[in-house]
Amino acid sequence: MFKYILKRLLQSLLTLFIIATVVFFLMRLMPEEGYFGEKYDKMEPAQIEAELRAMGLRDPLPVQLFRYYGQLLKGDLGKSITVQPKKAIVNIIEKRAPYSIRFGLISVGISLCVGIPMGTVMALFKKRLPDKLGNMYIIFIHAVPAAVYYLFIQLYASGLFNLPILYNNRDPSSMWLPIISMSLGGTATYAMWTRRYVVDQMNKDYVKFARAKGVSERRITFGHMLRNALVPMAQNLPASILLTISGSIYIESLYSVPGMGNLLLSAISKQDNPLVQALVLIYSSLGIFGLLLGDLLMVICDPRIKLEREKENR
Amino acid sequence: MEEKEVILSVKDLNVIFDLRGQTLTAVRGISLDVYRGESLAIVGESGSGKSVFTKSFMGMLDKNGRVSGGEILYKGQDLAKFTTQKEWREIRGKEIAMVFQDPMTSLNPLKTVGKQICEAVMLHQGLRGREAKEKTIEYLSDVGITMPKLRYNQYPHEFSGGMRQRAVIATAMACNPEILICDEPTTALDVTIQAQIIELLRDMQKKYRLTIIYITHDLGVVAKVADRVAVMYAGDIVEVGTAYEVFYNARHPYTWALLSSLPQLGVKGEKLYSIEGTPPNLFMEIRGDAFAPRNPYALKIDYELRPPYFEVSPTHRVRSWLLDDRAPKVEPPATIRRMLERWKEVEAHE
Structure with a gap:
């Protein structure tokens, strides 16, 4: 190991x-x-x-x-030129990152907590109403350009629930709209994969055998199927979590959240080369780290994956 | 024969499946008694409905299938009337357990073998924690798994095929059932392992006083384990009797055909017998005897009227018009007669 x-x-x-x-x-x-x-x-x-x-x-x-x-x-990412002239990039990011991480963590949490149960319910009610509604949601989220419903939410939901249109530091309720917007896509993706993998498990012989030995449906669902269904998801999970917490470019600029995504946007538009360079490096290292974590998580979840060729002991 | 207690009684059972708007009749009016402690083998070709028939005892039919008529009487209850999972959970495992064909896929690949057997122990024997674990280890060693303590913590992929089937059998035993249904328990295993598994099932039967229903198309297995044999064709039992009666005094042309297609040890150069034609389409209503179109001995009435059961002996009944008094006398085909002579010779030697 x-x-x-x-x-x-x-x-x-x-x-x-x-x-x-x-x-x-x-x-x-x-x-x-x-x-x-x-x-x-x-x-x-x-x-x-x-x-x-x-x-x-x-x-x-x-x-x-x-x-x-x-x-x-040495951990020195250089100095910003145009965005915050002469300021060390490390310090700029230090200030920005906490916003993105906070927004990202909450929205990933929502996506997981809604998406996985939603996918499970869809699988259990395959081809019936809950599945059809869920599929409508997933297809909508994936087919309609995110910009459309992001704007829609910003314009109408803010009025409807009397929430601020832009993020500001002093009003915690201004976090709701950006966080909900951010979690919509993740929810759809997690629900889709969970449904797919649970359906995969449902027809497996071991599920029938568990049923034949008298195990209750609830135990089969949670103790056997869902657990096994989450294994193939384990591989992608860390990468997608890390990418979410590193900041959504579009949503941060839409709600003017002072996070990393917004920073990248202004760095590019103001041609701040060292800053772009640093941000690209950070994003790619998060991606690589996510993949690494995913592989390790997979190994922990699935006993069939052997890391190295062990000497045959049978 | 000593007196026998009926443990499961099936009366005129019909099972249908809805397939894309059409109705497939998989089991067509089967009546059969299963006696306590016996080994009953149900034989028949693929698609004859033998699996479906037994699955209906456990409420394990696929979602589009259901019992459309008849009774399944077990301990004073009619299982055919069960509708909810809750009712079935009282039967599954505890009363009737099942061993599936493929041990490679019957176990959850992500749980240790021990945990999976333990699940049944906790569910059906009310044990918890250390006690449950010890009991599980007992079952593991019972089914001939060496180093059971080590094996308890291993995953299915660390077991060989034969070992997995042993673990599956241990799981079934841990449910403490009255009846064990073995759906082709040896088909997925290689020949040397098959014999061991059969031997193990017989040991378990003795030890736990089980009633075992074997589903198989392997007549070799049947000869070895079965007290009684039921021959199924197109969703119906065409001949049922003691193993001796069905092997040595088969009366139904389909049983003859099945026996003729057995490869004979020491017979070379002869073409292996195969039954002409294909089984009937179960989407259609079957008129007369389902086997008639493939039956070289078919009579006119076979195409008109479904034959009733004719009793050959109190234990042996056959659904064929050939046994009617008015039917012409038909001798079993030459292959069968030769086969019987050979068997008798072998027996004399033993």
Whole structure:
């Protein structure tokens, strides 16, 4: 087990290294005016050259690359240029991340608590009314562009329930709409997968055998089917949770939540190259970490998965 | 024969399935008594309704299937009238347990074997905690699983096929049933293991005074375990009698055909017998004798009227017009006669 985790960690680090490198080169392909923002138009070419040199951007590429690696190793993500000029990116993210994490955790919690029971009920009432209603919901959420119902919720639900249209720090009730909007998609996805996997289990022989030995339907559902159905979901769960807590770009900008998603949006629109670079790195490491966690969770849940080839002892 | 107590009595049972608007009659008016402590084998080809027939004793028919007529009398209750899961839970496991064909899929892959047997122990014997675990380990060693304490904590994938079937049987035993239905218990196993499992079932039968109903198409298994044999064709029992009567004095042409299709040890060069034609379409109403179109001995009346049971002996009854006094005398086919001679020879040697 330990050997396997170590191996997977090293693999993840390698992937991260490759991503960091690719991101670095992509950023060098961006036009240079991005490093100056609006004042670029008013600057003399000599002035531009001087500032670029001062930022180290005129050094040979390998030198820049290794300097960048060195900074990453020290945990230094560089300094913001246009979004919050001269401010260390680590500090910016430190301020923003808690918003995204709080919103994300609550909405993932809602998605799981609603989605999994919903999927189970749908499976148990397969092809009957609850299943049909659930499917309508899932298809609606997946087929209609999220922007449509996000806007709808923001415009109408705020009036209907007398809730604030935008997020503000002092009013906790302003968290409701963004959180509910965020959890709609997750709920649909979790319900869909739970239904699918529970239906898969329902026709298995072991379920019939459990019934034949006199086990109650409730115990079969919760003790046998649901547990087994959640195993294939275990693999994707951590990744999707981590991605949700890292912030929804669209919802954060819609409700002006000062989180990471909103930060990425303004970093891109203001061409804040180092900030974009840092955020892309963070998002991809969360993704990689999520996959790693998913694989480990799978191993814990399913005894049939062996990590390494053990010596045959039978 | 000593007096026999009827434990399960089926009277004129009909089972139908709704399939895409059509009605399939899987069991057509079967009457059969099962005696306490006996081994009854139900044989017949695939689709003859033998599984469906026994599943109806446990309320385990698929959702689109139901008993449409008749009675299943067990301990003074008519199981055919049961509708709720709650009623069935009083029967399932506790009274009638079942062993399925494929041990590879009968166990939950994500629970330890011990836990799964323990589930039955706790449910039906009212034991808890340590006691339940000890009892489970007892069952494991009972069914011939070595190192039961270690095996208790293992998962099904760590068991071989034969071992899993043993675990399945242990689970059924842990329910403490009166009747055990074994649905093709050895079909999915390789031949050397088959014999062991059959032996184990016989041991269990003796130890727990079980009534066992075997469902199989393997006549070899039948010969080895069965006290009585019921031959099913197209949802009906066409011949039933003691194993000796059905093997040595078969009277129904379908039973002859079944016996003829047994491969004979030491007979080479002869083509293996197979029954011409296909079983009838159970979506349609069957007129006369269901086997008539495939029966080389069919009489005119076979196409008109369903034959009643004719009693050959008090234990042996056959649904065929051939046994009517007015029917022409028909001898069993040559293959059967030769087979019987060979069996008698073998017996004389033993």
